Each structure stands twice: as C-alpha cells, then as structure tokens.
Amino acid sequence: MVSKTNYKVRGTNAMLLIILFLILGVYSCIAQQKQRVTVIGNETSFGMHRFFSEGDGSVLRDLHAFSNGVSTGFYAGNRLVKTRIRVGFYNTASYVTGEVRILEKDLLIDVYPLEFFRTHINVLDVYLTTGVSHHTFSEKESLKPGYISTRETGVPTARTYQVVGIGLAHLPLYFNRSTSFFAEVLLYNSITFSSSPESNVFLNVGMRKKVARLSR
Numbered sequence: 520m521v522s523k524t525n526y527k528v529r530g531t532n533a534m535l536l537i538i539l540f541l542i543l544g545v546y547s548c549i550a551q552q553k554q555r556v557t558v559i560g561n562e563t564s565f566g567m568h569r570f571f572s573e574g575d576g577s578v579l580r581d582l583h584a585f586s587n588g589v590s591t592g593f594y595a596g597n598r599l600v601k602t603r604i605r606v607g608f609y610n611t612a613s614y615v616t617g618e619v620r621i622l623e624k625d626l627l628i629d630v631y632p633l634e635f636f637r638t639h640i641n642v643l644d645v646y647l648t649t650g651v652s653h654h655t656f657s658e659k660e661s662l663k664p665g666y667i668s669t670r671e672t673g674v675p676t677a678r679t680y681q682v683v684g685i686g687l688a689h690l691p692l693y694f695n696r697s698t699s700f701f702a703e704v705l706l707y708n709s710i711t712f713s714s715s716p717e718s719n720v721f722l723n724v725g726m727r728k729k730v731a732r733l734s735r
Contacts, residue, residue, distance in 0.1 A: 557733040561593045564701075564725025568609060568621070571718050586611030586621060594727065598634050603627040603650075622655040627682060642692060648684040652707055653677065678717060680707035688727075697729040 567587045592605025607623035627650035634644070656676045686703030690696065705721040 557595065557597055558729050559593070559595045559731040559733070560697075560727055560729040561591070562603070562605065562701075562725055562727040563589065563591050564605075564723050565589050566607065566609075566721055566723035566725075568611075568707075569720045569722075571720075586619075588621070590623065590625075590723075590725075592625070594629075596629070599631055601629045601631075601646075603629065620657050622657070623652060625652045625682065626650050629686070642690055644688045644690075646686050646688060648682065648686060648703065648705060650682045651710075652680045652682050654680065678709050680719075681710050682707055684721075699727045699729075701725055701727060 565587070566589075567585050569585055586609045588607055588609030590605045590607030592603060594601050594603040596602055603625070605625050605627075607621075607625070609621040609623060611619050611621065627648050629646040629648050631644055631646045654677065656678075682705055684703055684705030686701055688699055688701045690699045702724045703722075705723065707719045707721060709717040
C-alpha cells in the first residue's frame, strides 16, 4: 500500500515537470518570435591587430606589435543570430619595409545566447562570434633607406584565418533604438601556410546603425 507521503512526492515531481515544460514552451515561443523579425544595418569600427608568428617564413615576423585602421560593412539577422560582412583597411610599420598595408575581408556570425532567456530588448548584451577572414598584405612603394623588400624574402602576401571571439553590444536608452555601440575581442588563427602558423588578437570598437526591419 502506497503511503500518502509517496503520493505527495510523486505529485510534487509531476508538478515540477509540468512547470518546466511550460517554461521551455514559453521561451521556445519567444525565440521563434524573435526569429521572425529580421533587421538590416551597417557598421563602422576602429580596431587594432596584435600579431604573433611561429615560423621564419611568416609574413608578419618583422612587423611591429600593432597595426591599426578602420572597417566598414553591413549586417543582417534577428535578435538571436546576426551575419556580418565587412572590409577593413589597416597600416603597420615593419622592420623590413617602410609600411605594410593590410586589406581585411571578414565573414562573421554573431550568436546572442542570453536572448534565449530574455523577453525584452537589452541595453547591454553579450555575443559570441565565429567566422573566416582573408588578409591581403601589400607594401608601400617607397621604402625606408637600408630596408629590403618582403618580396625578396619569399614571404606570402595573403592569409586566411579562422575567427572566434566575444563581444559586448550597448543600446543607449537616449537613442531611438536604431543605433548601438559594440566592443569585441577576436582571435585569428591562420588556416593556410601551415609551415609557419600565425595568429593575431584583434581589439575592435564601433557603431551599428539599423536601416531596415523586416517581419515575416
């Protein structure tokens, strides 16, 4: 014969399961609602690369610690996932040449994990980033006296990187909810020319402007 205590325990467990399924169902509906709204916008940013190399044949082994520049691009997505495409222009000094120019092309995907647990637009949000980046390196025509060209060292002039990182997005309350600011830290690991692997850390801050909102 089952005691009243066992009935109470079973009843409590069943109630907890029902509450859990209700919560999951509510958040699933919220996530689906957020996915129905797609926004399109543009972004501009300023960033600095810090390069690291592990081989003598590295294109960046003789560069100074940092390169800096600006980037521009656009994004599209919802409050859970956004895709970004951007182009950046960076300059850095080198011990080998007078100046090295870097053209950077990024394809990134941002995931906002906290949005699965929130029901309103957040002033401050965290996102995780992954993607790929292609860098093209070129040197300035006029070299400093006593410097040699990187072309004479047999150094490659392009690299492809895998990108991972984390960022913060801030939506000021005193704006019209179409402009936001962001700061991110990205790690670039080369996936080409494995004989001399390279990596670099990228610090980037900028502004995003929403230009259109699409619902479905």
